[in-house]
Amino acid sequence: MTGAAPPTVSGVVELIAAGQAELLDGRGLNSSYRVAWGGRALSVKVHCAERSSAAEFRRIGRVDSALRGTPWYPPVLDLGFHGAERPGLVVVRPYAPGTPADDARRHISGVVDVLAGLAARAEGVRAEDALVGDYASPWLSGGRSERPERSERSLVDPLLTGEWRGLGRAMDAHLPELRRGAARLTSADGLLVHHGDLHGRNLISDGPGRLTVIDWDEAGFSRRPADAGKALWLSCRQGRGDFALDREAVGLFLGRLHSRLGLPYSGARDLARLGALWFLPRHGHVTLLERRDASLGAWYLGWLLCFWTRFRGNLDLVARTAAELEAGAS
Incomplete structure (x- = not known):
């Protein structure tokens, strides 16, 4: 990956599928990963297909618009659906160190x-x-x-x-x-x-x-x-x-x-x-x-x-x- 290329849903999903991502611990319905992209760490949330919807897509996007620029909020870098039969919503953000x-x-x-x-x-x-x-x-x-x-x-x-x-x-x-x-x-x-x-x-x-x-x-x-x-x-x-x-x-x-x-x-x-x-x-x-x-x-x-x-x-x-x-x- 090049540092100039912005992260995309399709790109990070390819890395996850290739085993080039760290699965983060969690007991919820969604899956979280840390992905390296062009020298930076990304947080990728893959929502379960049963809970993914157009309303969820709009909701996350609207919240992102309201909160951008807040120092404690990691903005959305890319947002979209992935998968053929039952697509799941994928959200890409900067990874929060600490x-x-x-x-x-x-x-x-x-x-x-x-x-x-x-x-x-x-x-x-x-x-x-x-x-x-x-x-x-x-x-x-x-x-x-x-x-x-x-x-x-x-x-x-x-x-x-x-x-x-x-x-x-x-x-x-x-x-x-x-x-x-x-x-x-x-x-x-x-x-x-x-x-x-x-x-x-x-x-x-x-x-x-x-x-x-x-x-x-x-x-x-x-x-x-x-x-x-x-x-x-x-x-x-x-x-x-x-x-x-x-x-x-x-x-x-x-x-x-x-x-x-x-x-x-x-x-x-x-x-x-x-x-x-x-x-x-x-x-x-x-x-x-x-x-x-x-x-x-x-x-x-x-x-x-x-x-x-x-x-x-x-x-x-x-x-x-x-x-x-x-x-x-x-």
Whole structure:
């Protein structure tokens, strides 16, 4: 490859097919690679065919237009579909050098700064309905068949047998209040740029004050603070794989969110409820994981079960911490 030639989807896919790319670790549905191109390192995300669509193409492109020039955002270098029968979306970006945080609590201030930047960059942006949505959308609209409130058949029921019955009970116990909390935080006016998986592990540090946000494959637009809700759970826990929240980290997160984005402390419990919707099992996601690797479905369900065993105590911790912050501020 020559240094003058810009990277292309077809070119990087050829290198991947030839075994000249490094497969990066991940348990998601998409595949990530590091590719050398003309003396520079590239990050290549190959989306699974089942999740690739024209709407996803437009969504990533529109987010790229909104965020270009932001110091923590790696811009799209090329974007397109590859494959004959079931083409998958391929996204090429600069590779972000550095290391993710082993302890996401160290990056709480950085995460909230990015949330503020995403909100600022969304001002004046318009997006058609097909580009607006987040992990909460299926639970607030047509996706209720995943776990209906009434007697209709639930898509996810066949997965929640045996050791996973606790997940079904958690969904039945908490889903109504999660939906109500998410609805209260939903606004018909204005949009937020939505990263989709914003937490410390996706902030790559390459020196003091230098951060790059990676993993933009779920990017789009949202009418509620979905990134903040999910980041509350993923950035404030005491360790990876464990969902016991750290009270000091929760206080720092809510305090920064209040000062940078004006989120009232009274909305903290609903913010946690909104974020918790991401930890509900969806039939399509689990089956696609198992198709990629037979062990991933069981790993994912066990991971979710760990979250729900601690949910009520963690939710109370968030509410108490927010009340203390509000009392101190007043």
